[in-house]
Amino acid sequence: MIEELLPATVVAVEAYGHDEPANARLYPEEEALLVKAVPKRRREFAAVRSCARRAMEKLGVPPQPVLPGERGAPRWPAGLTGSMTHCDGYCAAALVRATDLASLGIDAEPDGPLPDGVLPAVALPAELDRLLRLGRDHPGTHWDRLLFSAKESVYKAWFPLTGQWLDFSEAHIEFAVGTAGPVPDSGRGERLSGTFRAELLVPGPSVGGRRLGGFEGRWTVRRGLVATAVAVPHG
Ligand SMILES: CC(C)(COP(=O)(O)OP(=O)(O)OC[C@H]1O[C@@H](n2cnc3c(N)ncnc32)[C@H](O)[C@@H]1OP(=O)(O)O)[C@@H](O)C(=O)NCCC(=O)NCCS
Secondary structure, eight states: OOGGGSOTTOEEEEEEGGGSOTTOOOOHHHHGGGTTOOHHHHHHHHHHHHHHHHHHHHTTOOOOOOEEOGGGOEEOOTTEEEEEEEETTEEEEEEEETTTOSEEEEEEEESSOOOTTHHHHHOOHHHHHHHHHHHHHOTTSOHHHHHHHHHHHHHHHHHHHHOSOOOGGGEEEEEEEEEOOOOTTOSSSOOEEEEEEEEESSOOOEETTEEOSEEEEEEEEETTEEEEEEEEOOO
16 A cells, blocks of 8 residues: 555555564564553554565665664664554555655554544644545545644654654645545445645755755555655655
């Protein structure tokens, strides 16, 4: 699912529910981070790292620990960049050679409405208006959750380029809709997917000597999940 949202140079490895490696091996330095972790965190941490190590192998890089760096951003082996996400029943890691992309961000969320009170905290007034219209045109889609996911992907792509916080109010997301065909047995008629543009409302990072005004992303809804991805090319 995630791979379809990213350029062909990106290697994405994902695992659904029971496919998740239950006892994925961890390195001692990763184990050390989990001393106080609840079982759910341990499971997700290990499963997504197993995906990341498979992606490293596919890129010809020996599997190695993935430790959190500044503000929790994953530290990748030299020459690679990437992003990880985990939620109930799903995890994914997407890696790419740093020569092929400047940065990337991925996010997956359960396909359901956001908890009460979250949308007003993450959406700009113009985004709320747009979500209302999208909800009228495509009522089966949880646009609030998609907006949240798109902003998470934006942050995960932004942070490695800047090392700085980006507030939910500092990027404006505009969705475009396409359909990726019918969903078998879903009872919901169509499987929606599309693109989005994240306009940065603060000065963007400089990539290839050019200051970025925004990021481009893709989104999809399927198998009980919403997923988004942002890829930042060089130059
Ligand atoms: C960090 C954050 C983006 C993680 O997203 P999430 O939906 O909660 O959780 P996910 O499972 O999808 O992603 C977790 C992974 O994100 C990655 N991550 C964490 N901090 C990160 C950062 N600063 N930069 C890039 N990736 C980061 C890690 O790989 C983490 O997995 P790990 O802890 O097992 O290593 C989120 O918790 C957060 O702090 N958001 C606030 C900032 C924001 O989104 N601003 C919106 C700008 S428009």
